[in-house]
Amino acid sequence: MIHEHESVDRGITDCVIFGAGEYYDEIPDVPQDAYVVAADGGLDHTRSxxxxxxxxxGDFDSVADDFSAYIGLRNITRLPxxxxxxxxxSAVKIGWAQGARRFHIYGGLGGRLDHTxxxxxxxxxxxxxxxxxxxxGNGFVATAIADATLDFPAWDAPERRMVSVFAHSDRAKHVSIxxxxxxxxxxxxxxxxxxxVSNEFLPGRPATIxxxxxxxxxxxxxxxPSPTWRTTHETEGPNALGGLDTEISALLARR
Structure with a gap:
């Protein structure tokens, strides 16, 4: 049961995605006019x-109910x-195609390490x-930047409020903190x-990475406080991340 999601740009900036992982008793913050996507078992959380x-x-292998309970809901795409x-x-691709370039993802940490x-x-x-x-998730936020800068405004940071920075690429050059x-x-x-690892915010001081x-x-x-983000990368178009992966993998071992 596959429905195509038309690629459009209707001025959306934010997309909020709900996954099937841990929520740690956090109450998700959904910005006004954000595009909201439930990924598989994340549907249980949006409903709750x-x-x-x-x-x-999603492939709906992690929702609490049988998938048939959701047939008839609008804008639903079932994947193999x-x-x-x-x-x-796949959820990110849908939000990206709608014009979002800033994503807030809940239920994407904890649970299975491979998914994290x-x-x-x-x-x-x-x-x-x-x-x-x-x-x-779990009292912290994870993000990634490429050829870019994060700016945190000054805030009354309590002691030992951590920030950690890792190279994701083989080498990350011209890093300044x-x-x-x-x-x-x-x-x-x-x-x-x-x-x-384990750098710290300082009270009353803005920070830049x-x-x-x-x-x-x-x-x-x-x-x-939420950081502002500046990047030298061009913001790419609605198909930059590719289309939805709606086919059974060609890499499956033959038996």
Whole structure:
């Protein structure tokens, strides 16, 4: 049961995606006019929160009810379970095609480690194409930037509110960190050595994390104010992430 989602740009900036992972008793924040997508078991969460969805997608192997209970809901796309891409990436593709370039993702952390790693790779992919995603969960937020800068406004940060910075690409060059407990200027980070773990916000000081050439993965305390984001990458069009993966994987072993 596949419905095509037309690629349009209706001025949407934000997309909020609900996945099937852990929510840690957090109440998701849905910006006004955001495009809302439920990915597979994330549909159970949107229904429990009473949140209306613009699109629903997945192979529906993790919803609480039998999939037949959802037949008839509008804007629903059923994918094969033996596919090459995750339901979460498919949800991002739908939001991207609608014009969103800033994504807030709930239920994408915790649970299965392989899905968490896949979601971190997904953030890097979005950053490379001129977007940004924020994975929310367990008191922190994870994101990725490519040839870009995150600026945090000053806030009354309590002690030991952490920020960690990792190279996602093999090498991340021209990395600068300002306004945090540990500062660096124009250094190179590698993805085989974790030098940026457990930095800290300082009360009353704005903070900046930037990379001139490469991709960084960043985690920060959920209490921190939302950062602004600047990138030198062109914001790519509605098909930049590719079409939906609606076919059974050709990589399946033959038996």
């Amino acid at each position: 929160y009473g949140i209306e969805t613009d699109a629903i997608i 379970s033996e596919k090459d891409e995750t339901d979460m990436l 790693l896949a979601n971190m790779q997904m953030l890097a992919r979005m950053a490379y194409h001129g977007g940004i995603g924020f994975l929310h 300002r306004g945090l407990k540990y500062e660096v200027d124009d250094v190179e980070l590698r993805n085989t050595r974790a030098l940026g 930037g990379v001139g050439d490469g991709t960084l993965s960043i985690t920060f305390a959920a209490e921190a």
